[in-house]
Amino acid sequence: MTEIDSVTKERAAKLALTIGRLFGVDPATIDDRSSSDSIEKWDSLGTVNLVSELETEFGIEFDLLEIAEFKNVGTVKQILRNKGVSV
Secondary structure (H helix, E strand, O other): OOHHHHHHHHHHHHHHHHHHHHHOOOHHHOOOOOEOOOOOOOOHHHHHHHHHHHHHHHOOOOOHHHHHOOOEHHHHHHHHHHOOOOO
16 A cells, blocks of 8 residues: 555545544444435534534635535545545
8 A cells, every 4th residue: 555545544534533523423334425314413513513623634624615515425525635635
């Protein structure tokens, strides 16, 4: 495994841990399809908290259009990648 792969896996695990902690779910059950439909506590306030945590964790800022796209974990990962965070 390359160093880049290792960092990517570490960041993806950090994302799952953050989502798990915020929404009270086992991080091992989180995949790209996980969303507010499958995670009970992922509501609008949960999204605000997730945004805040990710901005702090990864040292980035999201704009309103990006936040509006926080529909599932796969989309969140893509938005992070667009900001240069490999997950």
